[in-house]
Amino acid sequence: MKADLLLVHAPxxxxxxxxxxxxxxxxxxxxxxxxxxxxxAGFLSLLTYLGKRGYKVRILNLATRMLLxxxxxxxREIKRIDTLVFGFDLHxxxxxxxxxxxxxxxxxxxxxxxxxxxxxxTIFAHEILKNYKQVDYVLRGDTTEEPFKELLxxxxxxxxxxxxxxxxxxRDDGGAVRTNGITFVPEEIGxxxxxxxxxxxxxxxxxxxxxxxxxxxFFGDPIGMALAYKGCIFNCVxxxxxxxxxxxxxxxxxxxxxxxxxxxxxxxxxxxxxKIPIFLVGDLQLNLKHARAMVKExxxxxxxxxxxxxxxxxxxxxxxxVLRGASDDVLLxxxxxxxxxxxxxxxxxxxxxSELERFIGNAAELDFERVDLYxxxxxxxxxxxxxxxTHKYLKSITNKIPGAKKILDYFG
Numbered sequence: 140m141k142a143d144l145l146l147v148h149a150p151x152x153x154x155x156x157x158x159x160x161x162x163x164x165x166x167x168x169x170x171x172x173x174x175x176x177x178x179x180a181g182f183l184s185l186l187t188y189l190g191k192r193g194y195k196v197r198i199l200n201l202a203t204r205m206l207l208x209x210x211x212x213x214x215r216e217i218k219r220i221d222t223l224v225f226g227f228d229l230h231x232x233x234x235x236x237x238x239x240x241x242x243x244x245x246x247x248x249x250x251x252x253x254x255x256x257x258x259x260x261t262i263f264a265h266e267i268l269k270n271y272k273q274v275d276y277v278l279r280g281d282t283t284e285e286p287f288k289e290l291l292x293x294x295x296x297x298x299x300x301x302x303x304x305x306x307x308x309x310r311d312d313g314g315a316v317r318t319n320g321i322t323f324v325p326e327e328i329g330x331x332x333x334x335x336x337x338x339x340x341x342x343x344x345x346x347x348x349x350x351x352x353x354x355x356x357f358f359g360d361p362i363g364m365a366l367a368y369k370g371c372i373f374n375c376v377x378x379x380x381x382x383x384x385x386x387x388x389x390x391x392x393x394x395x396x397x398x399x400x401x402x403x404x405x406x407x408x409x410x411x412x413x414k415i416p417i418f419l420v421g422d423l424q425l426n427l428k429h430a431r432a433m434v435k436e437x438x439x440x441x442x443x444x445x446x447x448x449x450x451x452x453x454x455x456x457x458x459x460x461v462l463r464g465a466s467d468d469v470l471l472x473x474x475x476x477x478x479x480x481x482x483x484x485x486x487x488x489x490x491x492x493s494e495l496e497r498f499i500g501n502a503a504e505l506d507f508e509r510v511d512l513y514x515x516x517x518x519x520x521x522x523x524x525x526x527x528x529t530h531k532y533l534k535s536i537t538n539k540i541p542g543a544k545k546i547l548d549y550f551g
Contacts, residue, residue: 142197143295145222146185147245148178149237150202156209176202177354179230179257180364180420181283183333188284190341191334194291197222197341199350201241206355213241217248223295225249226287227274229267230257232379239271246273252294256283258379261321262388264308268316277308280321281369281389284331321390328369329401335363335408363413365405367421367429369395373451375487376519399429403436406446416445416470423448424458434465442466445508449473452490453498456505463505471502474513477521478532485519496536503542512549 151174178200186196199220204211225245229238242253254276255267261279268274278286286306292298301309305323310316325331342351370385370393371378378384385391397405406417423430445468453473454462463469475495477483483490502510512533516526537543 141195142222143194144185144189144196144224144226144291145220146178146182146196146198146226146228147241148176148182148198148200148202148228149234149241150174150176150205151231151233151237153237153240156205172206172355174202174206175231175233176200176206178202179228180333180366181230181256182228183335183338184331185226185284185287186341187334187337188331189288189291190337192288194288194295197345197347197350199347200352202237203352203355204349207349207352214244214248217245220249222251224252224254224291226254226256228257229255229260232259235259239267239273242271242273252276254278254287254290256287258384258389264318265316268308268310275309278306279308279318279389280306280323281385281391282323282325282328282331282395286323324389324391324395326393326395327398328366328395329398332397332401332405333365333408335405335412339412361413361415362418363409363415364418364420365402365409367397367402367419367423368425371451372425373487376485377515377517378487381487394425396426396429399432400436402429403433403440406433406437407440407442410442410444414444416447416468418447418449420449422451423462424450424452424454427458427461430458431461434461437465444468445470447472450498452488453494456501459498459501459505459507463507468508470509470511471507472511472513473498474515476513476515477518477525478529479518479521479525482518482520482525492532496540499536499543499547500540503540503546507546509548510546512547514549 155174182198186198189196201213227238227242229235246253252275253273255274256278260267260277264277264279267277276290278290283306286304289299289304290307293301293304301307305319306321308316308318342348370391371380371382374381374383409417444466446466447470448462449472475483476486476488478492480491499510514529533549537547
């Protein structure tokens with residue numbers, strides 16, 4: 140495998156095949172297993188952005204390879220790699236042990252630069268560089284495509300210097316941790332959209348398509364994604380991507396948005412190469428004008444795959460009317476978390492059950508394919524009794540709202 144940059148995704152626990160670990164219900168509602176083999180979408184935007192600027196980027200999903208092949212030898216695979224630079228995601232906290240351990244193994248075999256990135260890497264950049272010598276650089280922030288290019292220019296082309304690379308943290312020659320400010324925080328993120336056509340061509344060119352597989356069950360139950368926004372306007376208390384976190388950890392004070400034409404282009408590029416369901420990340424009711432323009436683009440280009448839209452608060456009927464035109468199969472997601480309005484408001488979702496029920500009724504009348512409701516335990520003011528009451532509430536609205544039985548599905 141020859142590359143300028145190899146992006147490596149490790150399992151949450153490196154030696155999960157040897158150790159008996161009870162993970163608990165930590166991945167029941169996402170495509171991946173408790174090994175968290177699904178790599179961040181940033182891998183694909185990095186491949187697109189850097190690849191179109193002359194760098195050969197490859198992806199190695201070690202977690203998926205280990206899951207699908209119990210005899211897969213990580214050390215042997217790493218020894219076969221021919222790359223100038225390694226990049227690791229430490230995005231979700233659950234990957235701490237796996238990412239750091241695989242990076243240690245890589246460093247023992249290859250004396251090549253190792254770059255970490257992602258939310259967890261950003262928040263703990265100083266601790267990572269101080270305590271884990273296998274990591275040479277951390278690119279901080281929620282958008283690192285351009286800083287990554289500038290760092291590769293330094294490391295591979297010998298252009299520029301580390302002090303000029305935005306968002307970078309590293310160790311100097313004396314071992315001290317140095318940090319540049321998180322100054323690259325673009326408001327408009329259309330330039331960092333994923334071009335799935337370009338990705339598909341790079342997969343073929345690599346001659347190693349298994350390394351790009353996003354998660355173990357992809358061929359049996361595939362799903363793709365497109366990202367509408369970065370940042371958030373809410374402060375849900377358990378969320379590492381809240382407004383507070385983005386402002387204080389990633390220096391993003393407002394939303395980063397993808398223009399509707401770029402967002403539609405991203406969705407259509409995936410639809411052109413794979414007719415699979417697409418999950419759109421980000422609540423489109425934050426900008427209904429953009430939503431209208433995106434749906435218009437999809438209609439004009441005869442988009443025909445199932446598409447999922449998520450909401451943080453119940454959308455009104457006008458929003459639903461707009462989104463219903465995106466495809467024949469449109470599915471909706473919302474996480475009320477609980478039937479208790481007191482707990483939901485304290486958690487960070489301040490809306491009433493009447494608003495939720497009105498949304499479900501409108502979705503049924505407009506003939507949406509499905510509405511998925513998600514619930515949690517461990518919320519503020521939540522007790523055993525009102526947790527049990529949530530199930531009773533769901534049964535009651537299923538019977539009360541016309542058409543709800545046909546479209547409702549709920550998880551928790």
